[in-house]
């Protein structure tokens with residue numbers, strides 16, 4: 001189907017298009033090239049997982065797409081889509097309760113006051129944190145905070161004022177601090193919400209199986225500088241199970257490739 | 268305190284409720300261990316060391332008096348000072364001077380807060396002002412406000428305005444500085460989170476900058492109060508135009524060689540300073556606890 005899209009005249013219909021994007025931090029001799037000439041198209045409604053060794057520039061890439069930072073070279077086009085980002089850290093406002101954090105996000109997306117409380121409660125249900133609405137972030141465990149951050153990012157995917165614009169949801173290792181059981185549940189949940197809302201997702205993870213479980217496509221980045229090394233389409237039908245043999249097989253292939261890539265830096 | 272009860276999930280969530288219960292169980296485990304001690308016990312455990320310190324102080328004072336180091340009319344003991352204090356409470360003279368002093372303190376502090384906040388906000392947000400006045404404000408903070416007194420008297424003569432002037436110059440820099448450092452230390456990650464949410468302009472102030480700055484601002488208020496109180500005492504002691512106040516009372520007591528009265532007045536000044544400081548400290552701590560800024 002991607003062929004059909006690419007066959008169209010000109011370059012069209014990518015929800016996110018990175019074209020020759022580079023990002024250097026600092027300047028002169030001490031400069032660090034975090035991303036080098038990264039080009040990547042994400043189709044509307046596609047779920048793309050980004051894999052790469054620690055420090056290869058994954059968070060940098062998401063920050064660029066979210067317009068929190070400017071690329072040193074190249075262009076990034078999100079076609080005016082609304083961008084929701086879940087940071088690698090929870091980044092919750094400590095002076096607000098859990099529900100307060102979610103309600104603020106909803107408010108900023110034009111949800112009327114009367115609906116916010118209820119919508120926040122629904123979001124908490126979807127990350128399995130009912131009963132924690134009145135807690136403050138510092139009273140939660142790290143994994144629970146991550147789930148609240150996920151709920152907040154989900155809150156940012158809607159827009160009452162402008163329901164027709166598409167949403168790009170960027171997630172930076174959203175499940176890194178979770179136990180396997182909770183993580184599996186959230187995989188189902190994120191997949192359901194992605195489908196229902198027709199989101200475009202760019203999902204960063206270190207967990208190869210997780211990438212294969214969720215992605216339509218897995219993009220492998222090299223380290224220092226970050227480049228796209230290889231892309232793996234994931235052909236398996238959904239819903240997939242993370243412990244199925246098909247997932248394990250493809251994950252094995254990708255892991256080998258990842259090892260090779262990391263190994264080049266061992267010398 | 269036990270963990271909140273988990274509501275059962277609504278009917279439309281996936282039917283793996285056994286799994287969900289297990290997750291709720293895991294979450295409960297993660298949150299376990301938070302307990303609250305009895306309130307009375309807590310108050311007592313924080314009060315007894317302070318009471319002990321007061322008793323110890325009185326004992327040392329009495330011991331020095333008994334040692335005969337100074338004549339009793341120069342250095343009276345607690346047994347002379349407290350009856351004198353009581354007498355002044357009863358005849359209303361303490362209330363009168365305390366009222367004047369507290370009125371000045373409140374007005375002076377309020378003006379300091381207004382000025383300090385305005386200047387702090389401007390300097391924190393406007394780069395040119397920061398470059399021009401940032402270090403000047405820090406410098407002002409280190410300047411003992413008594414240094415301003417002669418100048419204040421030149422400007423305003425011996426008047427209320429002169430006292431107000433030194434109080435404000437003492438307190439406002441600390442308040443401005445608290446605000447500035449609060450704005451400076453808003454965690455960048457929260458600013459990014461705010462931008463992703465679309466916080467801009469007024470919303471940015473209301474939902475991010477103000478709340479994020481509040482703890483540092485309250486610390487600045489606390490410090491500002493301490494400077495205001497010192498400046499006020501210096502001002503009242505020196506700028507004395509016959510109106511009864513705590514600072515002026517110190518001068519009067521010394522002039523008539525009333526050592527017991529002098530020490531009684533000092534005790535009152537000390538107690539007021541401590542009480543207000545404790546109030547600010549409590550506000551500061553509760554804020555920090557609620558913000559999760561200290562490891563409680």
Ligand SMILES: Nc1ncnc2c1ncn2[C@@H]1O[C@H](COP(=O)(O)OP(=O)(O)OP(=O)(O)O)[C@@H](O)[C@H]1O
Pocket residue numbers: 025026032034052053054055056057058059060061088
């Ligand atoms: N603000 C910055 N200033 C200087 N260097 C930076 C900055 N942000 C990131 N870097 C550098 O850029 C590189 C990529 O960082 P980035 O955070 O994007 O990695 P990552 O792939 O997200 O890693 P991880 O998987 O550990 O989260 C790192 O070498 C990092 O040191």
Ligand SMILES: [Mg+2]
Pocket residue numbers: 058059060088172
């Ligand atoms: Mg990262």
